[in-house]
Amino acid sequence: MGATIKDVAKEAGVSVATVSRVVNGVPNVNDEMKAQVEKAIARLGYKPNQLAKGLKNNVTNTIGVVVTDISDPFIIGVTRAAEKILRPEGYSLLMASTDNDEEKEKECIDMMDSKCVDGLIISPVSNNIAALLKADTYPVVAFDRNTLSHICDTVYVDKEKAMFSAVDYLLKRGHTNIAMISGEKKLSTNFDRYNGYLRAFFENDQIARKENLLFGTFSRNYGMKAFEKLVARQDPPTAVISGSATLTEGILIQAKKMRVRIPEDISLISFGALALQDLIEPQITHSKEMQQEIGTHIGEMLLSRLRRADLPVRLKVLESNIIEGDSVKAINS
Amino acid sequence: MGATIKDVAKEAGVSVATVSRVVNGVPNVNDEMKAQVEKAIARLGYKPNQLAKGLKNNVTNTIGVVVTDISDPFIIGVTRAAEKILRPEGYSLLMASTDNDEEKEKECIDMMDSKCVDGLIISPVSNNIAALLKADTYPVVAFDRNTLSHICDTVYVDKEKAMFSAVDYLLKRGHTNIAMISGEKKLSTNFDRYNGYLRAFFENDQIARKENLLFGTFSRNYGMKAFEKLVARQDPPTAVISGSATLTEGILIQAKKMRVRIPEDISLISFGALALQDLIEPQITHSKEMQQEIGTHIGEMLLSRLRRADLPVRLKVLESNIIEGDSVKAINS
DNA sequence: ATCCATTCAGTAAACGTTATCTCAAATTAT
DNA sequence: ATAATTTGAGATAACGTTTACTGAATGGAT
Numbered sequence: 001m002g003a004t005i006k007d008v009a010k011e012a013g014v015s016v017a018t019v020s021r022v023v024n025g026v027p028n029v030n031d032e033m034k035a036q037v038e039k040a041i042a043r044l045g046y047k048p049n050q051l052a053k054g055l056k057n058n059v060t061n062t063i064g065v066v067v068t069d070i071s072d073p074f075i076i077g078v079t080r081a082a083e084k085i086l087r088p089e090g091y092s093l094l095m096a097s098t099d100n101d102e103e104k105e106k107e108c109i110d111m112m113d114s115k116c117v118d119g120l121i122i123s124p125v126s127n128n129i130a131a132l133l134k135a136d137t138y139p140v141v142a143f144d145r146n147t148l149s150h151i152c153d154t155v156y157v158d159k160e161k162a163m164f165s166a167v168d169y170l171l172k173r174g175h176t177n178i179a180m181i182s183g184e185k186k187l188s189t190n191f192d193r194y195n196g197y198l199r200a201f202f203e204n205d206q207i208a209r210k211e212n213l214l215f216g217t218f219s220r221n222y223g224m225k226a227f228e229k230l231v232a233r234q235d236p237p238t239a240v241i242s243g244s245a246t247l248t249e250g251i252l253i254q255a256k257k258m259r260v261r262i263p264e265d266i267s268l269i270s271f272g273a274l275a276l277q278d279l280i281e282p283q284i285t286h287s288k289e290m291q292q293e294i295g296t297h298i299g300e301m302l303l304s305r306l307r308r309a310d311l312p313v314r315l316k317v318l319e320s321n322i323i324e325g326d327s328v329k330a331i332n333s
Numbered sequence: 334m335g336a337t338i339k340d341v342a343k344e345a346g347v348s349v350a351t352v353s354r355v356v357n358g359v360p361n362v363n364d365e366m367k368a369q370v371e372k373a374i375a376r377l378g379y380k381p382n383q384l385a386k387g388l389k390n391n392v393t394n395t396i397g398v399v400v401t402d403i404s405d406p407f408i409i410g411v412t413r414a415a416e417k418i419l420r421p422e423g424y425s426l427l428m429a430s431t432d433n434d435e436e437k438e439k440e441c442i443d444m445m446d447s448k449c450v451d452g453l454i455i456s457p458v459s460n461n462i463a464a465l466l467k468a469d470t471y472p473v474v475a476f477d478r479n480t481l482s483h484i485c486d487t488v489y490v491d492k493e494k495a496m497f498s499a500v501d502y503l504l505k506r507g508h509t510n511i512a513m514i515s516g517e518k519k520l521s522t523n524f525d526r527y528n529g530y531l532r533a534f535f536e537n538d539q540i541a542r543k544e545n546l547l548f549g550t551f552s553r554n555y556g557m558k559a560f561e562k563l564v565a566r567q568d569p570p571t572a573v574i575s576g577s578a579t580l581t582e583g584i585l586i587q588a589k590k591m592r593v594r595i596p597e598d599i600s601l602i603s604f605g606a607l608a609l610q611d612l613i614e615p616q617i618t619h620s621k622e623m624q625q626e627i628g629t630h631i632g633e634m635l636l637s638r639l640r641r642a643d644l645p646v647r648l649k650v651l652e653s654n655i656i657e658g659d660s661v662k663a664i665n666s
Numbered sequence: 667a668t669c670c671a672t673t674c675a676g677t678a679a680a681c682g683t684t685a686t687c688t689c690a691a692a693t694t695a696t
Numbered sequence: 697a698t699a700a701t702t703t704g705a706g707a708t709a710a711c712g713t714t715t716a717c718t719g720a721a722t723g724g725a726t
Contacts, residue, residue, distance in 0.1 A: 048713075056715090
């Protein structure tokens, strides 16, 4: 334990109230005394205890971040962008991974709550945490899911539309046997993808086949396994849409291993670019992940709500375009 | 604010002391009363306020992580591995990026201090933060630097040896014009690289040239710039050693752009593998980064010291081998 | 010279816990 | 039946802050 306010008071020969006033820049304190206190503070290296401050003032200058995995590249990109906004305002980030486990997610939220964070950034797993998250009590910003958009501020990319665009793009180029490989089925973001997929088929007067929709986890491993399974089918798809950059990595590794050429044998569209896009053949046609934009919006939404709690609940929907590469082959007759 | 211990006491018709006893599993409390209190807790959804607990007990169950950039892949890998060890023990991570700025680093440490973290994980920037970091007051584990190894527990990879191995490997294959591209010159990890580089030349009876040592930042951008500069020289190096995976990415991108073939035109060894190693031609000869091992050791060291403060200061040195790929061409006569 | 504002600094209660100290009641030993 | 011990639960101080309240001293207006 470092020096406390009491030590400073004694050292400077004043009361603790005076020290507190000096520290917090409250007016009505004599210049001479102020100088004396400041000298004592410097001498003792006094730093106010944020725990005590938090207890008294209900302010911790800490923002909780509850996500599936703090080492997921997409999550990190988002978090880092949010940190860039929040740190200059004095906030630091308390991070916890849920590993896509609803039980752990509940624990994380409870923990954040009992550590009295000033706000929370969350990409929810469970579909019924609305009750847990007392979003009316403190600022909460959700991202990458839209299940909470009526409860708390939310920023997400319109995945329905992005998926629609991707499927439409493929259908227009003659593909109809189009597989989609994505993460956990229960996530709203995957329900959106599903809807976009169906709508594109519907609008193009084509029939979607349910065995072309593969859900697993957003991991390199699942990308490999799912792709392997697809290729082994009697009627392998002519095109695959990958739900995340991590999945795409797995798909590409597996394709290389099985000597499946992209796009000659199978076309590919990815949600999210690869970290090393520039070095890889072919360039992958993809829909932008927009980590920066998402993180920045999260930071700004949180700040504005920290300043004014009575704002209406906001929903920021970002749109993602398809960036063309060379991973799609047209197979029109 | 949720319910406090007082509310629970009132609800259950007992004193706060009794509630506290129930919550903390202190014996000597009547079963009937205990049941009553537990019911009240459930009814009110009471969760102990960690701020108050921390103030009273000097325990926050929070570990600070002070690193150059929380979005650096190496740092994240390490942090995530440490989290895997620490979370099950009830600790969460408070993270802050220093951006390699000594001033910011000081602020981060002060902040962690005033937020009363139970321990600190740090990869220091400044060479004289020993005074700041009261490592005798609370557990500190440093990594990726060895400047603090006499002050606090440290885990790092022997970069001197790794660099020696890399340079030796190249010299033995006929290279003598060997460039090294690395990050910030002031970091101890780069001084170690420098020493390893020189020792390899010395032991092989070769002369090292100072213009072959390039220091900048651990970023993709610097990798590109530095490589461009090297290639443009009158006597471009026949081999390049890259100080990190991020730098290697930049180097490869630049090489492709300039149509420099690896290893035909220039050989390459990288500190750290690429995320997509498997997809890239050629396979890059590299020295393992060992994020997992580092993070795990950090977590374990921290835990053991949290349990026993009086352990001697420990230094865990990991060794990294060269993994051969196809990015080095022998040029022996 | 008296009164009223002002300015400044100290006292103490409060934030939500825990733990020590009491003390009453219940149990055991005589 | 009484004394000695054990058990169970309440009151309260303390952790390090902030802030409303109190009050002394100064200064200006009458």
